Amino acid sequence: MALSVVGLSHHTAPVDVRETLAFDPEEAADFLARGRREEVWTEAMLLSTCNRTELYAAPGPAAAGNGGVAGRLAAARPAVRVDAEGLLYRADGQGAVRHMVRVACGLDSMIMGESEIMGQMKEAHRIAREAGTVGPMLDRVVPAALRISRRAREETGIHRGVTSVPAAAMALAKRHFSDFRDKRVLVVGAGEAGRLSAKLFAGERPRALWITNRTPGRAVDLATEVHAATWSWHCLEGALADVDVVLCAVRAEEPVLTLEGLRAAARRRAGRMLVLLDIGVPRNVDPRARDLEGVFLHDVDALERLVEQNREKRLAEVAKVEAMIEEGMARLLLGEEARAAEPLVGEIRRSLEEIRVREVERSLKHFTPEQREHLDRLTRSLLDKAFHSPMQAVRQMGAEAERESWIRRLFGLSRGEPGKDGRP
Amino acid sequence: MDSLLSVLNALLPFLYGGLAAIYGVLLARDLPWARKAGPRLLVATFILHLGYVIGEGFWLGHHPIADKFELFSFAAMALTGSYLWVEWRRRNPYTGVFPLSLALLLQACASLGRPEAYEVPEVLRNPLFAWHSISAALAVAALSVGAVYGGLFLVMYRLLKRGDFGSFTDRMPSLEVLAAMSLHAVEVGFVFLTLAVGLGDVWVSRTPEFSMADPKIWATFVVWAVYGVALGGRFLGKWGGWRVVSLNLAGYTLLLGSMLLVGRVFDTFHRFTGRP
Incomplete structure (x- = not known):
């Protein structure tokens, strides 16, 4: 090719x-x-x-x-x-x-x-x-x-599972909630990870999407970009009673969501699910919060573990995909070879037809006009049937030079065009 | 006709066994053939089971549930029908193994215990009793679906709390959906349970053979109250999934207890049929 x-x-x-x-x-x-x-x-x-x-x-x-x-x-x-x-x-x-x-x-x-x-x-x-x-x-x-x-x-599962931390956060949120249209989401942090995550959540069209950041201006910029609203950084824990998902992605030495704040929120929520996705390093949420009723805390380690699992699953599928590629390639190349051999097949058919016509004409005088028609049909059909399999074989062999030379010799064709008398 | 019903009676547990196996493969391996075969066999089994229940009612000349084995069979069919609806609504076949295993258990009990022939006492031919028993069977089926999805909710809840993100949590519906499925089934089951209790009380008051002092009736009241508290907490107190599901599972455990233990310990109740 x-x-x-x-x-x-x-x-x-x-x-x-x-x-x-x-x-x-x-x-x-x-x-x-x-x-x-x-x-x-x-x-x-x-x-x-x-x-x-x-x-x-x-x-x-x-x-x-x-x-x-x-x-x-x-x-x-x-x-x-x-x-x-x-x-x-x-x-x-x-x-x-x-x-x-x-x-x-x-x-x-x-x-x-x-x-x-x-x-x-x-x-x-x-x-x-x-x-x-x-x-x-x-x-x-x-x-x-x-x-x-x-x-x-x-x-195969070659495309299944997410392979980035923000996408993993989104995928995990979806294991808790399947529809975000009646959910409230709070994104804490307006850096790159916060921006990517906010975009992913905005794509799910939540009932409310709030952005909060220590520097309010950056929160406003991101909120404008993703058509969200801003939430005051100073009332951060006040949001916990109402939101369903909180994604934290800020750089802070101390947790921005404390155990006390989360415990108070959990009490007010009466067991309603609160999903905390903490992709900040150091961690933004007190890890003890995972013991509270109805609170699900997934930190960056958990998210990276999910990403790694998915990568491994995809790698395990590579051999299957390679086998499919080889199968598909074989089919494609077979088609290509058949296409490449088509001119040679045409030459052979023309050569055989010339022989048939010549031999029929030589015998015409022995037959009535009606019989001649039968004879013509008979010889044509004979030729088609006898040479069907060889022609298929030629198509499968393709037009590779050495093979073509052998096929030409076999059918008595000269190089390039058929012999006038059907002989080499 | 009787031989056809006998064949169907023997065939149904195998069909449910096949279904449970195929849906088990679907959950564990997600193989394409199982994705195709499972839903088709499910529809075929439900239609055959429905035909069996109707056929038996006509052949024996009584309403579909006049015996506890018929109650089991009817409940298995209703459970399968409920699951069929759930699968169609949610487009998620990975939970099928759980309700269908329960249906297998119920149908296996029903098929093994099916009597050759028996006389239905006149007292049980009352239409009020028919509606009572059908409501009870539908309540058992719906509450079983609620319990299955409630159980799955609790398993998912624990796995996600622990940060276990294996293929099980990947294939299950979300926690919120599992809670909703459980809650909707319990709502339907609660309505039928209320109906069954109400009709049963009216029937008992008109029938001198039975008395309100029957322990099963009191056990059923307790079950009804537990479910009532769970649903009340959900709608009035805005309780979250974990609390409601836990209470629902407690209610289901009591329901099973009332069906199995009370019936076994106190032999005064529900000896409806002419069988010994």
């Missing part, structure tokens, strides 16, 4: 280099169309995400003169000598296809099994199509890669 991949990813390049080689959709379309016009490639697709930039291309006649597909990609950002510094990797033929499928399945991602890559690959395919650089090969290979990826996600 004439497909190559050239690119860099989080495996080979630091983030500053990846940022430099990133393409936005317009740039990508322009880059792809230019390469096609200059015949550097006949088909191409550029996959550019925060963790990778990869160019999948079928090299064209001008590829050699431009330093190849890799040279063209490197030249797109001359500020970084990605090629010279050995940051680019490259694979051709089956290797390129296998790489695309592994990327689609999330096996090459920074977070094993992440699902976002599927959407990114679909988008890259769409951009390439609009740029006019998608041909029959990419139209077969990209949907096949996405199909295998979908199957892997349906039949």
